[in-house]
Amino acid sequence: MTKTIAYVLYPGLTALDLIGPLTVTAALDGEYESVVVARDLAALDTDAAVRLGATATFDQVTAPHVVVVPGGTAGTFAACADEELLRWLRTASAAAEVTASVCTGSLVLGAAGLLEGRRATTHWGFRHLLPKFGAVAVAERWVRDGDVLTAAGVSAGIDMALQLVRELAGEQAARLSQLVIEYDPEPPLGPIDWSEVDTAAFAPFGEAALREGLADHPELLARLTG
Known part of the structure; x- marks a missing residue:
């Protein structure tokens, strides 16, 4: 069975x-x-100049083997208050072997009640929000805690997915997938020097995204900003 x-x-x-x-x-x-x-x-708007459409509805996929929740900014915070999405996520996660997230998608997992007591990560600018959902925030590229697999910001989702493939189909399959997409990063400016990152400078942007996404949900906004 597929x-x-x-x-x-x-x-x-x-x-x-x-x-x-x-x-x-x-x-x-x-x-x-x-x-x-x-x-x-x-088709739905994304935070880039492209729209994406689903291939199936929530009603059509009720017991997936793996669930992956992507992240974002204001749209993701709005998703944290989307009860239809959260209900589906709770049901699907209960049936799944792995529940995963990328970037701030872990906050959606948290809003669904799936991170209580678990180690988890997210984009560095929003990591401080994970404990608001009962999670233990860690500064790692990807984190496995039980059947939950979370990844840090955007590009870390590829690392997480390669780990997922390794778990599902073995190391050879993961290496083949890495080769097929030629994932061999060499950023022109070198790796990030985290000791030089001014996290405080990001705070106004993060709060603005929170307030935009949760403008119609003052209780959750107060929980995350209080």
């Missing part, structure tokens, strides 16, 4: 958070099928 890897689509997410891992798992053989799920099949 095992489904379900990527959650919602308005305003970061396209690469979805497309990067999806490209990695698409290299798996016929035992696995990657699908994109949403409330309906309408």
